[in-house]
Amino acid sequence: MTPFEIGLLALAGMGLLVFFGLYVSIALMLCSFFGVWAIRGSADLAGTLLALAANDTLASYHFGVVPLFVLMGFIVSETGMGRDAYDVANAVFRRVRGGLGVGTVGANAVFAAITGISIASAAVFTKIAIPQMLRHGYTRRFAVGVVAGSSVLGMLIPPSLLLILYGVLTEQSIGHLFIAGVGPGLLLALIFGLGVVAAATLMPNRVQPQQSREFDAISASDMLAKGLPIAVLIGFVLGGIYLGWFTPVEAGAMGAIGALVIGLVKRRLSFAGFRKVLVETGLVTAAVCFLIIAAQMYSRMLAFSGLPAGFGALAADAQLGLWGILAIYVVAVILLGMILDSSSIMLVLVPLMLPVLQPFDVDLIWFGIVTVIAIEIGLLTPPFGISVYVIKSTLDDPSITLGDIFAGAAPFALMMLVVLGLVLAFPAIAVGLL
Amino acid sequence: MKALLRVLDGATEALNLLGSVLIVGLMVLIGADVIGRGIFASPIPGVPEMVSLSIVAIVFLQAPAALRAGRLTRSDAILTRIIRANPRAARWLESAMDLAAIAVIAVIFNATLPLFQRSWVRNDFVGAIGDFTAPTWPVKFVILVGTGVLVFQFAARILRRHMRAQNDPV
Numbered sequence: 001m002t003p004f005e006i007g008l009l010a011l012a013g014m015g016l017l018v019f020f021g022l023y024v025s026i027a028l029m030l031c032s033f034f035g036v037w038a039i040r041g042s043a044d045l046a047g048t049l050l051a052l053a054a055n056d057t058l059a060s061y062h063f064g065v066v067p068l069f070v071l072m073g074f075i076v077s078e079t080g081m082g083r084d085a086y087d088v089a090n091a092v093f094r095r096v097r098g099g100l101g102v103g104t105v106g107a108n109a110v111f112a113a114i115t116g117i118s119i120a121s122a123a124v125f126t127k128i129a130i131p132q133m134l135r136h137g138y139t140r141r142f143a144v145g146v147v148a149g150s151s152v153l154g155m156l157i158p159p160s161l162l163l164i165l166y167g168v169l170t171e172q173s174i175g176h177l178f179i180a181g182v183g184p185g186l187l188l189a190l191i192f193g194l195g196v197v198a199a200a201t202l203m204p205n206r207v208q209p210q211q212s213r214e215f216d217a218i219s220a221s222d223m224l225a226k227g228l229p230i231a232v233l234i235g236f237v238l239g240g241i242y243l244g245w246f247t248p249v250e251a252g253a254m255g256a257i258g259a260l261v262i263g264l265v266k267r268r269l270s271f272a273g274f275r276k277v278l279v280e281t282g283l284v285t286a287a288v289c290f291l292i293i294a295a296q297m298y299s300r301m302l303a304f305s306g307l308p309a310g311f312g313a314l315a316a317d318a319q320l321g322l323w324g325i326l327a328i329y330v331v332a333v334i335l336l337g338m339i340l341d342s343s344s345i346m347l348v349l350v351p352l353m354l355p356v357l358q359p360f361d362v363d364l365i366w367f368g369i370v371t372v373i374a375i376e377i378g379l380l381t382p383p384f385g386i387s388v389y390v391i392k393s394t395l396d397d398p399s400i401t402l403g404d405i406f407a408g409a410a411p412f413a414l415m416m417l418v419v420l421g422l423v424l425a426f427p428a429i430a431v432g433l434l
Numbered sequence: 435m436k437a438l439l440r441v442l443d444g445a446t447e448a449l450n451l452l453g454s455v456l457i458v459g460l461m462v463l464i465g466a467d468v469i470g471r472g473i474f475a476s477p478i479p480g481v482p483e484m485v486s487l488s489i490v491a492i493v494f495l496q497a498p499a500a501l502r503a504g505r506l507t508r509s510d511a512i513l514t515r516i517i518r519a520n521p522r523a524a525r526w527l528e529s530a531m532d533l534a535a536i537a538v539i540a541v542i543f544n545a546t547l548p549l550f551q552r553s554w555v556r557n558d559f560v561g562a563i564g565d566f567t568a569p570t571w572p573v574k575f576v577i578l579v580g581t582g583v584l585v586f587q588f589a590a591r592i593l594r595r596h597m598r599a600q601n602d603p604v
Contacts, residue, residue: 020527021513023506026535033538044545050538051545054577055490061482063489064464067457246468249485253464278454283505285457286496289489291507339509 003039007305010035014298024344028294032301039304050297057296058289061249062168067285068252069159072259073115074277074284076233079263082124084226085110086132091218098200098207100136101146102193104129108150109189112157113234114259116164117284122151122387126394137210140400142199144391145408150192151387152376152416155342157185158238159252161288162342162375166368168292169350173365174248175241180365180430182238184373187429188419195415229262288343295347308355315356322360326424329353330374337378345375366423369430373420380413382406439593442586446498449583453495456488480566487560490573494580498587525599529592536588543581550574 001009014031018024029050036046076082089106093099107129108121115121125147133143155162158178167174200207218226237255240246246254263269302308315325329349336345350371357367379387388405423429463481471477500506517524552558553571561567 017531018509019512020516020531021508021510022531023501023508023535025506026531026538029538029542030534033541047541047545050542051549054542054581055546055549055574058490058493059486059573060489061485064460064485067489067492068461068464071457071461245472250464250468253461254468256461257465278457279450279499281457282450282454282492282496283500283503286453286493286500287505287507289493290497290500293493339511341507341509344507 001038003305004307004310006035006038007302007307007310010038010301010305011307018344019339024340025290025294028291028298028348032294032297035301036304039301049300053297053300054293057293060168062174063289063292064249065164065174065252066161066288067281068249068256069116069161069164070284070288071277071281072159072237072252072256073117074280075256075259075263075269075274076111076114077124078273078277079259079266079268081114081230081233081259081262082107082111082121083128085230086125086128087218088223088227088230091223096197098196100129100133100138101142101196101200101207104133104146105150105153105189105192105196108153109157109185110230110234112154112160112185113238114159114230114255115154116159116161117154121154122147122390123394125151126391130395136208138208139206141404141408142207143408144395144400144405145410145412146196148380148387148391148405148409149412149415150189151391152379152412153185153189153192155372155376156181156188156369158182158241159248159255160372162346162372163368164248165288165292165343165346166350166371169295169347170354170364170368172368176365176434177368178238178241178248179433180369181372183429183433184369184419184423187422188373188416191415191419192412195411199411229266233258233262291343291347295351298348299351302351308352311352312356312358316359322357322362325356325360326370330370330420333371333374334378334381337375338381342372342375342379345378346371363427363431365434366427366431370420370423373416373423377413377416377420380406380409380416435593435597439590442583442590443502446502446583446587449495449580450499453492453499456492456495460485460488460492480561480568483560483566483568487568487570487573491576494577497580498583501584501587501591522599525595529595532588532592536585539581539584539588543578543585546574546577546581550578 010031013034014027017027017030022030033046033050036049037043040046086103086107089110090100090103093102093106096102104125108125111121111124129147130143133146134140154160158181160178160181163177163181164174166172167177196207233255236258237251240254241248241251260269318324320328333345333349336349340348382388388402388409391405392400392402463478463484467478467481497506513524513528516527550571553569553574558570559567560570
C-alpha cells in the first residue's frame, strides 16, 4: 500500500471509531499510531512520535489563552453577568415586537463578548431566557429556537475558544482573529434581531400568540449598575488587545482578574462558587487541550502519508477553483457538525485543508471566520446538533422535545447561511477592521 | 476492589486540585507581570517560559479528572442507540474501546519515559542562563503521572461497568 492509501484507511478507521462513540482524542491517537506504524514500518518510531507530540504540542506561551479565557467565561457566568446582560437588553428592546426574543439575541451578543464558550451561553440563557419568554406567551418552539440560534454568537464574537483553536492550529495571530470576528458577529446578531422582529410581526401565531406587555421596567441607575461592569470588562479585554496593550494571553489573565474583582465587589462570588468555577475550568481545558494534542499527532501522521498534498493535487486536477473547493469544504463542515463537536471538526478538517488552499493564496484569517460560521451552522442542524442537546439537557422539561428545538433553530441556521454567504462574498466584513 | 477504586478517584481529584491551583497561579503570575510592567516598569522574568511549562502540566493533571467526569469529547448518539437495543453488546463494545484507549495511552507513557530520563540526566532547562531558567523534568514527570493515572481510570471504567452488570443482570 502507498502511504496515501494508508492515510485514507486511517482516516476512514478514525471516522468509524468516532461514529461508534470512541473518545475523539483517543481515536485520533490510535489512527495516528497505526498510520505512522504502517507507513514507516516501525512501532517504536510511531510511539516516539506520539510522545513527542504529547510533550511538545502545548509547550508554548500561546496556549496560556485556553485556560485563562475559559476561566474568565466561567467566572462571568457564575457571577450572574448573563442575567445582567439579559435585563439590560430587555430594557432596551422593551418596545419592539418580539422584544424578549430580540433581548435574548442582544444579551447573547453582549455575553459573547465576555465569554468564549457557546455551551456556557446556551446553558446560561436556557435557564434565564426560556422561562421568561414562556411566561410572556411566546411559543415553546420559538423560545428554544432563539436561545439555540443566538448561542452560536459566543463562538464568533471574541473572545472565542474556537478562534483561539484555529489560531494555534494555523499559526495565525489570535488577536487578529478576534478582531476579524467582531464584524461578522455583529452582522449575525443584527440579522437575528431583524429576523425575530419580522417573525413576530408577520406570523405572531408562531412567535407570541397572546401578546402581553408587562415588562418590568428598570431604572436608569439599575441599568447602569448592571450594564457598566460588563461594558468595562468588554472594553478592557477587547480594547486592550486591539490597542496592543495586552497579548491575547495577558488579556485572558486580566479579563479573569477583572471578572473576579467585579464578582467580589458585587458580593456574588462565594468560595464554593469559585471552587466550582476552577474545577469546571480545569475539566474544559483538559478536554480541549487533550484534543489539541491528539490533533497534532494526527496532523503529523497526515504529513507522513502525504494525504493533504494528495488532496491538493486532486483539487488542482479537478479544476475546481477556489470557489468549488470552498463550497465542498463548507458542505463537509456542516455535515460533520451533525456528528461532532465544534473543536473536533476544526482539528480534523483544517489540517487537511491548509495545503489544498495554499496555491490560492487565501487570507487565513478570513478562512478562519468562514470555518467558524460553517461549523456553528452544523451545530444547529439535526440529527446531532450539539448546542441543541445542551439546551435539552439544561432545560430538563420533557414537554419540549429535541424536534421542537431543532425546528425552532432551523430559521437561525438559515440566517447563518446568509451571513456565511455574505462573508464569503465580501471578505471585508471580517478582515476590514484589521 | 472498591477501596482501590476509591484510592484511584482520590488521586485523580488531588491531581485535579493541583491543576486548578496552577491555573490560578498562571492568572496571578501574568496579572502581576502586566501590572509590574505597566506601572512599575519592572516585568517578571521568565513568564513566557513558566506559562509554556505549566500549561502542559495543567492538561495532564486534569485529563484523568476530565475522563472520570465524562467530559472528554465523544459522540455518543449511536452508542446510546446500541445501549437501548442491546445493552450487553454495548457493554462489550465500550470495554473494547476502553482497552484500545489503555493501549494507546500506555504507548505514550512508555515513549515519554526515555524523554523524562534524558531530561533528568542532562538537567535540561528552558530560558536563558543568567536571566531565568527552569528545569524541564518536572513537566515530563507530570506527563508520566497523568498518563499513568489515565490508564488506571480507563481500566476502572471497564471494572465498574462489569461489576455493575453483575449486580444488575440484564
